[in-house]
Amino acid sequence: MIRLDAVTMTYPAGSRPALRDVTLRIDAGEFVFLVGPSGSGKSTLLRLLLREERATSGLVALDGVDLAAIPDRRVPLLRRTIGCVFQDFRLLPDRTVAGNVAFALDVVGRPRHVVRTVVPEVLGLVGLAGKENRYPDELSGGEQQRVAVARAMVGRPRVLLADEPTGNLDPATSEGIMRLLDAVNRTGTTVVMATHNAALVDARRRRVVELADGVCVRDEQRGAYDGEDTGEVPLPANETAGVR
Numbered sequence: 001m002i003r004l005d006a007v008t009m010t011y012p013a014g015s016r017p018a019l020r021d022v023t024l025r026i027d028a029g030e031f032v033f034l035v036g037p038s039g040s041g042k043s044t045l046l047r048l049l050l051r052e053e054r055a056t057s058g059l060v061a062l063d064g065v066d067l068a069a070i071p072d073r074r075v076p077l078l079r080r081t082i083g084c085v086f087q088d089f090r091l092l093p094d095r096t097v098a099g100n101v102a103f104a105l106d107v108v109g110r111p112r113h114v115v116r117t118v119v120p121e122v123l124g125l126v127g128l129a130g131k132e133n134r135y136p137d138e139l140s141g142g143e144q145q146r147v148a149v150a151r152a153m154v155g156r157p158r159v160l161l162a163d164e165p166t167g168n169l170d171p172a173t174s175e176g177i178m179r180l181l182d183a184v185n186r187t188g189t190t191v192v193m194a195t196h197n198a199a200l201v202d203a204r205r206r207r208v209v210e211l212a213d214g215v216c217v218r219d220e221q222r223g224a225y226d227g228e229d230t231g232e233v234p235l236p237a238n239e240t241a242g243v244r
């Protein structure tokens, strides 16, 4: 479903590639954690899948479609098939909770009566029943992220991309958001989630893809945030230099 073949991506202003020779396959229905230090290329990889950027070389394909070959005018159509959740929520401040979720259906032309039925259903699923008429600034961060997840899932996308969705949330709230993403995945949606949250990754033991300096350095089924636990006591950083 998601395919990257020898993908290198250098930003026009960048001196070094943000991604280097990354090859990756993600099947329909998988849940993949994307980990790696700040600046390792996680957001860049997600931006390529949204066609916010194009690869400098290599192939990025979604459902067999080469994203570089999609004309600009068709990119909005592509994005409607992908749900997105970001660290900073990105809700429309002048629309209510229900209005934010309905917007995602309006833009794909779903009929009014469908919107009226589906929006309350989805808000119930994410635990926001009764808060339909609040505005984003009348909600906690966790609630705002629930709205963002509701908006991302309401169109039943085949793929959901989440870029550090728990970055601004406390541990308990993060776990709640994570459970929602698990539930979305159980309905068959492929989920790719970039995260620095080791606790969430370690509690799940799902597929983990690790980037370092733009290179894919680990792709592990049932992985942990920090890679294989060898049981060894780590050496001080200067003594491990070069070992990896």
Ligand SMILES: Nc1ncnc2c1ncn2[C@@H]1O[C@H](COP(=O)(O)OP(=O)(O)OP(=O)(O)O)[C@@H](O)[C@H]1O
Residues within 6 Å of the ligand: 011, 012, 013, 014, 017, 018, 036, 037, 038, 039, 040, 041, 042, 043, 044, 045
């Ligand atoms: N618009 C841009 N122009 C130039 N360089 C960029 C741009 N966006 C990102 N980069 C660079 O590309 C590299 C990868 O950045 P990216 O945002 O993909 O990393 P990341 O792993 O998502 O980091 P974080 O965990 O901090 O979000 C970094 O070196 C960054 O400085």
